Amino acid sequence: MIALGIDLGTSGVKALLLDDGRQIAVAAAALEVSRPYPGWSEQDPADWWRATCDCLDALKAEHPHALAAVRAIGLSGQMHGATLLGADGALLRPCILWNDGRSEAQCAALEVPELHLRQRAGNPAMPGFTAPKLLWVREHEPDVFARIAKVLLPKAWLRYRLCGEFAEDMSDASGTLWLDVGARTWSAPLLAACGLDERQMPRLVEGVEPTGVLQQQWVSRWGFAQPPVIAGGAGDNAAGAVGVGAVAPGDAFVSLGTSGVLWATTSGFMPAADRAVHAFCHAIPHTWHQMGVMLSAAASLSWWAGVSGYTEAALLQEVDASPRSDGACWFAPYLSGERTPHNDAAVRGGFLHLTPNTSRADMTRALLEGVAFAFRDMRDALGSAGTVISEADLIGGGARSDLWCQTMADVLGMPLHQVTGSQHGCALGAARLARVAADGVQLFDKPARQRSFEPHATRAQHHDRAFSQWQQLYGRLRQLPLPSPLPESA
Template structure:
């Protein structure tokens, strides 16, 4: 058996597969984040470790984990986890959806234009480098103690093995990695006052980086199994769904929303705010567009209305409502593609006395779909177009949402087996690949054998009867954002002044 862990923003999942790559069991432990100031988003890395221990314990109640052969981890990208020389965490991790470093981005763009050329990506607050530059400028005593900079999943790998490691797909999202060489770049690191000595070693996702330490194996009651480098949540999710070849596409509806396409080479396109990163598999790259609040938008509505997500979706289905005059801009955490705007705000437009909660739910589902259409349009401009998309993520469980996405994107959508645990499944597959490769297998042959497309559980084709409605509403969606964008920053600055 092989164990995949998926460290997300809202929870940590554990996924176990057998020697043929079939899903055996899964468990999940919830996580929370904090926002102590406007635009901030942080997590305590110790809670990741506690969740890891809890997930393993839950799986042990169902399975004999002494049969495990290897472990892999997928994780939320871009988080800045800072350690001192003793391996202790210096401050809470600054997460991917933290927008505080806008000024640092502007300074880096002005002073280090080579960062865009070498990294192949626009400098955005979501990435790791400007976060560490913020620490350098605002928490100098902490910056001076930095011995290692780790991404979230790599902190768990360190706790499990004692090894400082990362993989190409996750490291590419820091702005310190050159995606063409798939290694750290001295010039990029120097831009934020760092050196290679402070960075973990870069591996391919299926490379074995070590074994569970004896102490951890005893604590978790596991054998001293091999551990692979793993992958970013998006790249690992693609591995889990068999999206490994150029021309294939993936849509992820997690806390954030991701439109992911595989490319045969590193194809940078920063002018369209398209991310161009390494895949978690050797000799493969990918492009993606990102909207920062996908399933999170529905979770926010759930908390605001004091109704569960399931209750909101069931009420919408029972209402048979397919159109609404209410419009929702899902920018609860700012936005990346195509705006690169940390000040973007969520908005409901068109609410009146006759508005029902079903209208608001439908507007949220549509608003996220429109943001993913923004991503699709940006990727098309960057030369990446697909006719068919596989879906993963918790939000993909909703058949109503899947159909709305198909209608808005005018693409065939395939909901595949294991889609709700895509990154965890991908992490387990990377562990399997690493184990087989260590036994002498050829990596390309192993990818063909084990990274298969899972069975299709549901298929959605665009409904042409809805095309005109969505086209008109998408134009309104863009118009409302463009007309209020300048006000969003002013409102954020007002809140900052009050604080």
């Protein structure tokens, strides 16, 4: 059976054709992020639709017979985004994205004792989550707030465009702060705290459930032989977990994507909000997970490539060819603030301890190590919550770099494994969920391991010492105010 997985990411949309476990083809289209003010991060959902259409148009052009045979579509999506619709289904404003930090002040309203937020939602209030964004809209854009008929996450909006249904899966809904994560249902008290009610939410489904069928106009446009069923799907991390077969308690993976994730599948709801560890529903029924999240993982390397004027590949190659020098420096990857373990939207990152001998290769190496140290921070946070991870698979664009994978293994002191198809893990997971929605058979095999990275003893010892020094950067950066802009008259 052929299934289609569509992954709506931050940097682009991917569409993957899967035939009984074999990947037939992948199409991709890029997206841009708008940052109109410091700390803001938005996208126009119309761009999501354009990119999705571009992907399916490409698949139709190159693989028309395989696309025509698709029986089910699964969706994966960037989490937390606030996509606001009016009564007519029209968009009210651009989507406020997961890495938007404007709602830090509104988080306090959700942390009052009577709401029991951390017990119900399993997470602390963070600006990245959806609920504080709606409090910000209510305060700063009251005309928009008054017109809200539906609040959708990005992939739920894409589902609405595809099949006209308002539905959301448990894993993605967990990132709103409106879900009672243990009970897998919307929480009326948490919604009411934001001036909303369940009528403004999509209905909840499990990731393997069918939610509707593709509308006829799109069936005709892309040449499907019959209208494919559309599965509940998953938030991007849960989709990645399904893609690598991390569906049983104890399974773990590291995602080196735009953001960074350290994931551990759990058999029950295990909140540990005091260390900013996330406890979410899995896309698989009766299953949950814990994860640590950093906001700028591979995004840090993308930023540095843009600033330096070199491609990411060229920067990595330069480090590979350059020995460590006396110009070594530090990098803190807090470009958009940080989640685990700090829950701090205001802190900012940067290079520190630069000298006249510091080279571009030194700075790139510091960046790779800084991201790895942040993952170690997350690992320790999960460990303090009782979740011990001894090895993990690797997914995400950063996992294509052997240098970065080895650095991660050395810093974390545990084996890490590159797996087949890891760069398309979220789209693959979405396609796997689509297959279940169509035929009811749950087959989430682990992909073949291509290469394993064992920690090198000498380097691991070096990083053990360096990590305790790197941890001091957060406290120092937290104390620095943001530079004030020059007045326009200056």
